[in-house]
């Protein structure tokens with residue numbers, strides 16, 4: 307009997323992206339599978355990680371190659387399907403909270419749930435459920451958004467992204483302002499939720515420890531390319547590219563574990 311691996315929900319093929327000048331992504335291939343384990347991307351500043359996230363999320367123009375969602379090319383989706391894509395593939399970036407700062411947390415989450423229902427993605431989730439998903443105590447519900455700390459805002463941004471119960475979650479440094487202990491707790495809950503609803507997760511982070519803990523497969527990016535891919539243990543063991551050596555230097559704990 308043959309076993310077929312599940313079709314990727316989101317796939318980048320030979321992706322080339324530039325901002326007018328030389329390409330900053332040069333032939334990147336990536337697959338995210340619904341219900342699969344989270345995939346990590348690490349690498350030095352300027353390597354092209356955020357550009358990759360934006361390209362996968364359909365937010366920037368692709369020069370060559372393509373991104374497909376459920377097998378269909380994202381740049382060619384009809385306006386209606388693009389709307390469906392936006393509800394199904396959610397991006398959370400470092401400063402990605404996009405709500406009226408005068409709203410309460412409760413209102414922000416309730417509006418996100420309303421938008422999700424409008425997009426035909428009724429999940430039966432309540433405001434309290436979404437706060438639980440990101441380990442935000444219910445006492446935050448009446449707080450005005452502009453009074454939240456940076457880390458609390460980042461957790462709220464994640465909660466809002468989860469309102470549609472997305473097929474894919476693209477996380478670009480989502481918890482930089484959250485302290486390490488709480489970051490672990492948020493990530494634990496988030497992965498439980500992603501697992502439960504079969505959301506494919508891409509995690510871009512400079513926090514190699516976090517990526518290692520969460521992602522069985524990690525891509526190391528340098529100068530717009532994946533220069534090493536696999537379990538972090540194998541990537542560090544081979545250290546075939548100078549970018550991996552730099553990474554090990556900056557994440558000595560993770561690197562030591564695998565020596």
Ligand SMILES: Nc1ncnc2c1ncn2[C@@H]1O[C@H](COP(=O)(O)OP(=O)(O)OP(=O)(O)O)[C@@H](O)[C@H]1O
Nearest residue numbers: 325330349350351352353354355356357358512527
């Ligand atoms: N809007 C833009 N216009 C022109 N160049 C850009 C733009 N955004 C990014 N770049 C350039 O593209 C390259 C890749 O940037 P990108 O933000 O994707 O890197 P990164 O790996 O996410 O970096 P960091 O870890 O610092 O966030 C960099 O050289 C950057 O200067």
